[in-house]
Amino acid sequence: MFSNPLTKACEEGNLELIKSLIDDGNYKQVKSLGSLLFRASINGHLEIVNYLVSIGVDKEAKGGLNGDTPLIVSSKKGHLEVVEYLISVGADKEAKDRDGRTPLICATQQGHLEVVKYLISVGADKEARDDYANTPLNWGSINDRLEVVKYLISVGADKEGKNKLGSTPLLLAAINGRLEVVKYRVSKGVFSTNLNTANRNKQVTYI
Structure with a gap:
């Protein structure tokens, strides 16, 4: 299945491979695979996050055991540039995981001060x-x-x-x-x- 190489490409930051796989006719399937955006976000691959959002991948799609959105997981991991980008394209800064934790709560838990500052600067509760x-x-x-x-x-x-x-x-x-x-x-x-x-x-x- 093409999803395995796509998933691996998202984890490793291989944007060209992702584009190639999508150009081979898998656009509709990719559009529904928010897990790809989740994996790119958790690994801090900004260019891939940007690309996936640009082709319509759901920026609120949840993944992982905790039901994290891309913004939640990038906040949790301290990937400030990804956080900034997702906010800039309208990601929900008050989204909650399965335990009710917002991006700001997750950033605070992990001690990512710059992410905390940024989220508060854009109005996070x-x-x-x-x-x-x-x-x-x-x-x-x-x-x-x-x-x-x-x-x-x-x-x-x-x-x-x-x-x-x-x-x-x-x-x-x-x-x-x-x-x-x-x-x-x-x-x-x-x-x-x-x-x-x-x-x-x-x-x-x-x-």
Whole structure:
């Protein structure tokens, strides 16, 4: 089947082979194969992403185990140029994966500061919540992404946003042992009664 060489070409960044396979009469089939765009996006192959979008491949097609759109997966991988291009052609910056995570949440989870900055600059919701009501700041705190945490706070992210369990970003940092994030938050005069609770439960050893 031609889809195997196409998939491999997308993964390896072989644009000429992709064009050749499509020119051989496979256009209609390719147009429906959003998985190709997903694979090009996850590998950061901007020229291929551009080409596939230009021939009509669905830029919102989902792929992978998490049901990521091309924008979600490129945000997750930190491929800023691909993110910028997909936004420029109208990709949904608030699209969600199977766990309700947006591109901004995914970029925050992985600590891709420049992607986070860009997404916020084009209006991505900094208070977006996943299926567990965790915001980008919650995830930055959970995953110890200190520079992202600093940036999100600097642009006004809700420092006390609670998830479904009632946990704030500070509490989430504490119970996950993210000492640098906790120290930073406390240094800015931010404390929480929830943190006192975590400490009493021996979830925080020291600050």
